[in-house]
Amino acid sequence: MVYVVEMEVHLPETWSEKKIADIIAREKECSQKWQSSGKWKYLWRVAGKFSNISVLEVESPDELHQIISSLPLFPYMTINVTSICKHPNALRETIL
Numbered sequence: 001m002v003y004v005v006e007m008e009v010h011l012p013e014t015w016s017e018k019k020i021a022d023i024i025a026r027e028k029e030c031s032q033k034w035q036s037s038g039k040w041k042y043l044w045r046v047a048g049k050f051s052n053i054s055v056l057e058v059e060s061p062d063e064l065h066q067i068i069s070s071l072p073l074f075p076y077m078t079i080n081v082t083s084i085c086k087h088p089n090a091l092r093e094t095i096l
């Protein structure tokens with residue numbers, strides 16, 4: 001199952017630079033672990049926003065939730081998930 005996931009980050013304004021740097025570093029480590037696993041196929045920055053568009057290929061909605069909710073920034077993101085499938089007119093059927 002393939003999902004397009006948009007994640008918009010909203011950090012508390014009261015956080016120190018050190019606390020922000022720490023969670024960003026842990027986020028990088030976690031998302032790169034999932035990207036290395038092959039399940040997180042694409043990670044793109046939305047220009048001009050603290051937001052990303054990602055494509056994940058997973059076995060189930062439960063696995064998608066497991067991955068997204070493991071991110072340190074999960075409690076601080078607004079997340080929109082779109083399930084996608086093959087288009088009959090597409091020239092390519094694979095995402096990688």
Ligand SMILES: O=C(O)C[C@H]1C=CC(=O)O1
Pocket residue numbers: 007009027028031032050051052071073
């Ligand atoms: O910077 C972001 O868009 C938030 C976040 C989600 C995955 C990741 O590596 O960073």
